[in-house]
Amino acid sequence: MSQFVENPAHLSKSRLKSDLVAHSVELPPVKSKKEVYVGLHLQHIGQKNAVDFSSDEEDQVQDVSDKEEDTEMPDPSGLTDDDLKAALLEHGVKAGPIVASTRALYEKKLRKLLQSNGHGCLNGVEKGVLYSDSEEEEENGEEEDRELGSEGEKEETVKQSDQAQQGSSQVELCFQNGGFVYPQCFLLSSRLHARASRNREPSPKWNSGNAIESSEQSRPPCSQIPVGISRASSVDQHSGLGSGLDMPIVDTMKNQSLYYTPKASSYEWKMKLTQEPVKDTVKNMFPNTDATTTGIYATRRRPIKGAAGRPVQYAYPDTPVSPTTLEKREVERRLVPIQIQILVFLIVTCLLYLIYVCVEDNSFGPSVALLDRFYQGSDSEEGLLLQAETQDVPAPSRQE
Amino acid sequence: MSSTSQKHRDFVAEPMGEKPVMALAGIGEVYGKRLEEKGFDKAYVVLGQFLVLKKDEELFRDWLKDTCGANVKQQGDCYGCLKEWCDAFL
Secondary structure (H helix, E strand, O other), rough: HHHHOHHHOOOOHHHHHHHHHOOOOOOOOOOOHHHHHHHHHHHHHHHHHHOOOOOOOOOOOHHHHHHHHHHHOOOHHHHHHHHHHHHHOOOOOOOOOOOOHHHHHHHHHHHHHHHHHHHHHHHHHOOOOOOOHHHHHHHHHHHHHOOOOOHHHHHHHHHHHHHHEEEEEHHHHHHHHHOOOOOOHOOOHHHHHHHHHHHHHHHHHHHHHHHHHHHHHHOOOOOOOOOHHHHHHHHHHHOHHHOHHHHHHHHHHHHHHHHHHHOOHHHHHHHOOOOOOOOHHHHHOOOOOOOOOOOOOOOOOOOOOHHOOOOOOOOOOOOOOHHHHHHHHHHHHHOOOHHHHHHHHHHHHHHHHHHHHHOOOOOOOHHHHHHHOOOOOHHHHHHHHHHHHHOOOOHHHHOO | OOOHHHHHHHHOOOOOOEEEEHHHOOHHHHHHHHHHHHHOEHHHHHHHHHOOOOOOHHHHHHHHHHOOOOHHHHHHHHHHHHHHHHHHHO
């Protein structure tokens, strides 16, 4: 697995420096050549992986004192400010300035982290946990559910992002353990637990296959996985795993957005993707789906009625109606509908207008003609009567 | 109606200037005295500590507890007061 181990010679001097600080190794004099840094880097970071690392290195003089601090850093109060800061950084804590007033607090924090790290290491705690050989099976149990057709590069991607702050040595540990650790990003999609529970059986076989393949890094990225992940993974694949902390920091950025995309699109995932691995058993479970080139099977969830312009394809029962709505409907039925109300209003308006016109007129002639016309359609008797009335009215008025 | 006290509102309403440390929400006579003994005699000194801790709530609360023994509620009040002040004026 040498390819997973970062090659310090490829790192820049400043990168090596920061790595050394992170591992609380005393830095050589500022003007040392890069080889000095590389040697120190190899020694100390290599030391974390191999317990029985021989101590025949050249730069032994400085390392003797550092070795003791290297593995555990048990006493935070014995550390220098920089060391304390580096130690906190390893545990994923971005510490502010360590001055007189803040030092005590940060020491306390580091102690807490060291304790919790010692206890939480074996439990497979999500954030910033060392992945070791002993945890393989537990994590397999947890994370089998979460493979979404993920390949080796994805585990590396996510692992890198998770442990960027912990230092490269831990990343190497994971790589050395092989492809039995699964992507962190899929931790969020707990929904996949239920769905993927039936996949437990095929997945172990797939895991072993994956382990083999991951080392080859030959599997193409799944197309159906949100673009961000595939992009990041492919980038990682190409950039090589030996790049140490540079990539993980970049990945953290990317993968933070990745973390958001799974969250945001988890509903979509549930709908579209089950990300079944390519296996006969799986094919049997989904006989209707066509084999895709990427081997991803998707089952369509029943779409939400009328959502996003989708036509209503499924018969849904009537939505339950609240009592108040029912009451409103009842009342509305009994009241006169609006249309008829408007019509009546218009008729009344016209009548009033006519009356107004009649009243306005000084002479009765036109008004009589108007009235005649108005009553033209009615019975002749009534019209005569009216005429008689209208004639009678002016008559008495004239007489006056 | 927010759950902030009058003291909080008074503090957040204007730049703190030379206000004593007891002007902070959650810091009364007793805690104020203890802070002053430790050298935090003005509100801006506590502000300084708050900022040096990068406005981190947990760290600031721990610091407050260690320095003057404030209880959880008072820690929260003080933190909230300073945070809001920073949001407004910093």
